[in-house]
Amino acid sequence: MRLVSYDDGRVGCLRGDRVIPLPARTMCDMIASWNAGELAVPADEEGIPLRDIRLRVPVADPSKIIAAPVNYRDHQAEMNVDATIGALGFFLKAPSSLLDPGGTIQLPYHDRRFDQEGELALVIGRTARRVAEQDALSYVFGYTGLLDITMRGGEDRSTRKSFDTFTPMGPVLVTADEFGDPDAVELRCWVAGDLRQKANTRDLIWGVPRLVSYASSVTTLYPGDVITTGTPAGVGPLSAGDTIRLELSGLGLELVVQVAADAATASPTSGHTRGPVPPQPRQGRQRP
Numbered sequence: 001m002r003l004v005s006y007d008d009g010r011v012g013c014l015r016g017d018r019v020i021p022l023p024a025r026t027m028c029d030m031i032a033s034w035n036a037g038e039l040a041v042p043a044d045e046e047g048i049p050l051r052d053i054r055l056r057v058p059v060a061d062p063s064k065i066i067a068a069p070v071n072y073r074d075h076q077a078e079m080n081v082d083a084t085i086g087a088l089g090f091f092l093k094a095p096s097s098l099l100d101p102g103g104t105i106q107l108p109y110h111d112r113r114f115d116q117e118g119e120l121a122l123v124i125g126r127t128a129r130r131v132a133e134q135d136a137l138s139y140v141f142g143y144t145g146l147l148d149i150t151m152r153g154g155e156d157r158s159t160r161k162s163f164d165t166f167t168p169m170g171p172v173l174v175t176a177d178e179f180g181d182p183d184a185v186e187l188r189c190w191v192a193g194d195l196r197q198k199a200n201t202r203d204l205i206w207g208v209p210r211l212v213s214y215a216s217s218v219t220t221l222y223p224g225d226v227i228t229t230g231t232p233a234g235v236g237p238l239s240a241g242d243t244i245r246l247e248l249s250g251l252g253l254e255l256v257v258q259v260a261a262d263a264a265t266a267s268p269t270s271g272h273t274r275g276p277v278p279p280q281p282r283q284g285r286q287r288p
Helices: 027-036 073-079 133-139 208-218
Strands: 002-006 010-015 018-021 065-067 091-093 104-106 118-124 140-147 167-175 186-191 194-200 226-228 243-248 255-260
Touching: 002 027, 010 027, 118 186, 118 208, 133 140, 133 208, 140 243, 140 255, 167 255, 208 226
Parallel strands: 065 226, 104 255
Antiparallel strands: 002 010, 002 167, 010 018, 065 091, 118 140, 118 226, 140 167, 186 194, 186 243, 243 255
16 A cells, blocks of 8 residues: 555545545554554545645654664765764664655754755564564565755764754655565655765665664664665755755655755854865765
């Protein structure tokens, strides 16, 4: 199934260009009903035209967003760092940073660099603790798109990536049975009309099964939790007025957001970072 959250957070099944309302209050309720075998999709429901609804982030209230740093070799080279996910582990993004499809990223400072990072994300379908890698995919409910917006500098990743609006997600959540192989997904990301990122998830250092297994060895994963798999090479600076488009094969709809700096100020930590960020990642060491 291709699922969306819309309007006040209700859930629907996307059929062509129409949304069929489902009897679930939230996406987490939808996941619970799916697991219990209690969900029935009306076969004769005409649905609502997609153009007449407001798409929302697929899962509005995950208990956590787990993110993978340096999980493509080309991004490791681009960032000029030695470590990969195997040495770094994962980091957490604040759920309050989630942004609806069609929303606007608000850059908080005018004296810091902010980059786009397009990624494949997955949503956990049932409670997982210390799951084996060979069993990990059975804990995945579905897949969606995610943009990990990043401020460059010396602060911890979770600080630099958790500003409000810094995690656009969606627009569609495709159930695992329909999505297919998560290790064969084409990813493309445009900024201001320029194609910056083009990759395939077969080039991930840690694929989805290993990510889920590892994350579950550290923390209990709950239905609705989000794991995002990392970004390939091609990250670059954002400016107010930019439009970002993320396309992932298997989703069918692009994630599109705008960039603004309506209330940007000087960074309060400017004097405590490691100095100006170079114009391109290759030109200096920085945290990805």
